[in-house]
Amino acid sequence: xxxxxxxxxxxxxxxxxxxxxxxxxxxxxxxxxxxxxxxxxxxxxxxxxxxxxxxxxxxxxxxxxxxxxxxxxxxxxxxxxxxxxxxxxxxxxxxxxxxxxxxxxxxxxxxxxxxxxxxxxxxxxxxxxxxxxxxxx
Amino acid sequence: xxxxxxxxxxxxxxxxxxxxxxxxxxxxxxxxxxxxxxxxxxxxxxxxxxxxxxxxxxxxxxxxxxxxxxxxxxxxxxxxxxxxxxxxxxxxxxxxxxxxxxxxxxxxxxxxxxxxxxxxxxxxxxxxxxxxxxxx
Numbered sequence: 001x002x003x004x005x006x007x008x009x010x011x012x013x014x015x016x017x018x019x020x021x022x023x024x025x026x027x028x029x030x031x032x033x034x035x036x037x038x039x040x041x042x043x044x045x046x047x048x049x050x051x052x053x054x055x056x057x058x059x060x061x062x063x064x065x066x067x068x069x070x071x072x073x074x075x076x077x078x079x080x081x082x083x084x085x086x087x088x089x090x091x092x093x094x095x096x097x098x099x100x101x102x103x104x105x106x107x108x109x110x111x112x113x114x115x116x117x118x119x120x121x122x123x124x125x126x127x128x129x130x131x132x133x134x135x136x137x
Numbered sequence: 138x139x140x141x142x143x144x145x146x147x148x149x150x151x152x153x154x155x156x157x158x159x160x161x162x163x164x165x166x167x168x169x170x171x172x173x174x175x176x177x178x179x180x181x182x183x184x185x186x187x188x189x190x191x192x193x194x195x196x197x198x199x200x201x202x203x204x205x206x207x208x209x210x211x212x213x214x215x216x217x218x219x220x221x222x223x224x225x226x227x228x229x230x231x232x233x234x235x236x237x238x239x240x241x242x243x244x245x246x247x248x249x250x251x252x253x254x255x256x257x258x259x260x261x262x263x264x265x266x267x268x269x270x271x272x273x
Binding site: 110 | 160164178179180181182183184244246247248249251252253257261269
């Protein structure tokens with residue numbers, strides 16, 4: 001009898017606290033995976049391109065800025081280093097690694113071509129170009 | 138024991154809403170202030186010829202559609218076109234056959250944006266068989 005009386009007075013406060021903590025956690029971590037992508041260069045616009053839905057965790061993002069500097073994770077690389085990295089990845093994970101080339105819209109095609117050549121010499125064939133479907137700015 | 142005593146003393150208290158609403162508003166303000174709109178990315182798929190020189194440089198079969206990308210414009214099967222015209226042509230082409238092989242030949246000095254524009258038009262017309270070749 002007494003126990004049933006206790007129930008309506010259940011303390012909601014700790015539960016709400018926890019729920020808020022969870023909400024904050026998920027809001028903050030939601031776009032962490034894009035945090036390393038959003039630095040200062042502008043991709044080309046492709047409003048009709050296929051939207052990115054699922055990203056294979058093995059994907060290697062290779063960036064080219066407008067001056068033709070090739071970077072992976074903000075580390076500038078020479079052509080030889082890039083080939084060595086790609087070869088090492090192929091040796092470990094096989095040739096099905098997807099490559100995403102993120103070229104600045106003003107970069108010259110020859111620097112993109114150098115990356116594609118490095119990929120093909122390493123035996124990688126799943127190459128994609130990244131572009132903005134919608135630009136936030 | 139204390140719990141029982143409180144229970145008997147006063148009626149079951151309602152959950153005080155005011156502090157909770159305060160906190161919710163704080164959170165709301167915080168997130169509105171810090172929010173940064175995200176870019177929506179697209180990935181454009183291409184296939185590449187093998188880098189090895191083993192495959193012979195055969196003459197291009199006549200059914201192939203060649204799109205040239207130059208620093209200052211585009212050409213389809215050696216006919217110079219504007220981007221709008223190229224769009225119309227690709228759309229007509231896609232109505233016939235979306236698996237048609239399209240060879241995109243990109244000049245080394247052209248900006249990457251031009252190539253992306255062509256790939257975007259192909260994606261729009263749902264053409265899937267795209268090859269990118271670099272020319273000097």
